[in-house]
Amino acid sequence: MHLDFGAVLTPQYAHWILWGAATSAALFLSSWVLAFASAAVLVAIGSAPFRGARWAVAGFVAYHRNIPMLVQIFVWYFAVPQLLPEPLTRWVNSHNSEFIFAMIALFLNAAAYMSEDMRSGLRALPPAQMEAGRALGLSYLQTMRDVLLPQAVRAALPALVNQSLSLFKATSLAMAVGVAEMTYTSRQVENETYRTFETFAIASLFYVTLSFAIMALGAWADRRNLRAAGH
């Protein structure tokens, strides 16, 4: 097999690949931030002493855990616009609707999984912490935000890193609705150049490098955590 990376890295194709890389990164970072924040909100709601709130969160989590990510993207991209008011649909369509809907589907799914991880982190804490916070005059939300959640996140860190890795890999599914992220653009380059090995090698290198970076970040945070805990 004769390899020729030059045929794939001409200025035009290199530009496509870089564009794909940037889109993948943007999709991952924006959905990660939204997912993390929503997961914290979901945990706070789900731990509130109201049965209705708990059930709503449990239903949200069950929906996102039992349906394939790809189908969730389709639901947002194909089905939900039918329910949205006309002006909103028009606005989304003129602002890269593929990216927006894929991002919403990705972040909601990751939020469901992350909230489960944070919840088990929360369960590992002694219940007296909530009582102590309340006794000191903090409200339920303040105790949650300033006392319990930071500890729960720290306890759930390894699981949250795994979730982040899944989220990063799931961004590749956005190609199914035409988001020009890495998988999509590399397939385009492959279609034009017929250089299958070279193109997929570059795309795979991108995914492996960033995945390893996420894993390494997780390992580093874990070590720091253990040191902080005095082990």
Place this chain on the structure above:
Amino acid sequence: MQDILDILRDYGLLLAVGQFPDGPIGGLALTLILAVTGLTVSFPLSVLIGVGRTSHHPAIAWTCTAFVTLVRALPLLMLIFWAYFVVPLIIGRTVSALTTVICALVVYETAYLAEVVRAAILALPKGQTEASRSLGLSASQTLRDVILPQALFNAIPSILNQFISLVKNTSVAYIISVSELTYSAYQINAQLMTKPLQVYLILAAIYFIICFSLSRLVRLVEKRIDASRKAPVAAGSAA
């Protein structure tokens, strides 16, 4: 609601079994076939790799760890594209999209299942190996007759959870036009044009029913296993 019932009446059979028996099998039946085949083929491989990761030979342990780490770092979609390219090179002829997807799913699942097997082996108390070796069993006998039977039994819930995620992962076969459940729904949506909400709600509901009931089943199995591990071992029964 009426729309949903109409779609189910007109296209229910297509969603369930595809063109079968007049054409190739598809729909939900193909989704389940993909998932069961994927688990059946990847299970023995994952036991090999999972055991390999706990091996004392550095070369074996390193190779297995590298395989698992690399596969976990790649999206499933990327593996499917690689399989499209690599499998024909290995066997010397072109293969169908279905075979391609099965190969990619097997590689992906093997890496994740190997982690399950490894975790189950490491979770057993060290005394098990020591006791078995001091009774005169060889290292391979210890693994085969003492460690693996217990580890794999304890891992049953995790293996079933992995099967659920496999059922969901088969939907990615849509990308290369394998007519499983997601692709069938996509085709129905393309024919109807005006009913995406109804079609995709049906699709989501089918996956939900399957995966949710499976996850309930896993919880039941988990309870049974926990109970059997806590129960005192009856005289003469294998541990």
